[in-house]
Amino acid sequence: MNILFCSAGKHGQLIRDIKLSLGKDSRVITTSNSNMVPSLYFADNYYIVPDITNKNYLDIIIDICKKENINAITTMLDVETVLLARNRRLFETLGIEVLTPYLATAKICLDKYLMYKFLLKKNINTMKTFCDFKHFERAYSNHEISFPVFIKPRFGRGSEGARIVNDYEELKTVCENEDNILIQEYIDGVDIDVDVYVDTISHNAVSMFAKKKLKKGLGGASQTVSFKDKELFAFVGDFVKKLKFNGPIDIDLFYKDGRYYLTEVNPRFGAAYLHAFRCGLDFAKLIKNNINGIENEVLLGNYEEDIIMMFYNSALIVKNGKRV
């Protein structure tokens, strides 16, 4: 099986892990608009491509797919999940599985306010969220929300720009100076992250890996610890059925006083999938099964609890365009 990872960015270890599980008869290809991106140099082959907004972008990706005999395509860039979803039909005619959600779902995942509205409509527990200061102010004067609040970019990538705001004046200033800010009820709970594999044939959540974040670092958790909870698996499994995902996804939740709050979904491999892989879960194998027409069975909780993962910086050395 040959898989194309578009815009795999800094996720070098992810590419290494995928290669490790697919073995020698498979190839992993990556792309980026910059040659200064670690993931490129862990792949079997890589291509420097224009920015995703370039009008020729899709044609270039299609050419790469043909040249490399690609069977499945995915991306680590959130906005690109929508682009790939929009062109699902085109890829499918070439025999390529698009490992991103179907278009409507991809759009909901990208816009965190749309996701909030969706969760409300479907009665899935989440935090109160406001898309502008005016709406927030109304709720605030009705005592429906109080400080501190949590703010994050509506179309943000990762946890970039997400922070706690403690008072009214500060929030007002932030909202005046920044566009597309979401104001969210602050829940002083445990950060939870779940890696989910949604079977591309049955569209069930066939594999899940739950972990608690132990410390907040830049752009995600620095340390996580694995745990299992049937209630969480049921909550996530139920949510997954309400949308149309396809392949690996990463779900962020909070847990407080016995309740889970779903906050957002990255419809692609999560940066901390590495933890799941080291605990024995193998989404690449599940992809391979799907590509070969095999439906994966639901298998939940097949890993150990209390396994801790810690991130650290490693150094990739590149000489003449190759890893040394």
Next chain:
Amino acid sequence: MNILILSCGTRNKIIQYFKKELDGRGQVIATDCSELAPALYDADRFFIVPHVDNENYIEVLLSICKENNVKAVLSLIDPELSVLAANKQKFLNIGTIPIVSDYEIVELCFNKYEMYQFLINNGFKAARSYIDKEEFFKDVELGELTYPVFVKPVKGSASININKVTSKDEIELLFSKYENLMIQEYMDGIEYGADVYVDMITNEPVAIFIKEKIKMRAGETDKSVSIKDDKLIVLIKEFVQNTGFKGIIDIDIFKVNGEYYISEVNPRFGGGYPHAYECGVNVPGMIIKNIIGRENKSIIGQYEEGIYMMKYSEIKIRR
């Protein structure tokens, strides 16, 4: 010949390099105040110790050194370097060599304003700095410098909380909110990092590795490319010899209009050191040579240009 690495945090690569260089001749022992420090688990042995501010801290370290036959000790975080330097003799008394510069020099490095004055007084170029905001406003009016400028704490590690400031109002606001701030001229140029090793026996700089920084994230080098620059090497040699550093240091330099400005000095392994090691500038090896009583020959400039380094995340699993 056991080596103790303090406050190892996420610096797994440093632990790995020392293990590789010791090659069975001794153990790498690591400490941290958190058991969630991933580098602990790359060491041969580790100890969880109190926070560096704890009153018993030095006693704890000394007993680890004694009980584990530690030949040399070094730290990877700023607040600890002063503590280590101040207690140098206590370690030497029990046969452990602290790999650290003298206390006065360590303190000088952490006081950005004093470092600025030191640089200027010794004929080096440095970004113009002020602790008196009125003096700064006067110079702005005289046209000596313009906005934007940096406002940062006089003492503080890494570039966290560095604010790029564009108006007098903002400066007033920051100075009213925080104490011990410094205003620094904004350097719009190429940024270099230099990893330097000053031999502990000869006190001569024996290794200088220069990299151009490509992208910055939270003050650490994300991406860099090795370069060679004779003029910069001469400048670094002069600076290091004038100051009296010992062991490993990390220097940040800006190049603006062909002139070099020294911006910051960290008397420890810099976050970007793996680039130097992977290019053959083997500082752990030089440290080991020094602690067994042998001098290092100069390898200044002995590395390839155009080698790129990019940081990426790896993980450590604890079961």
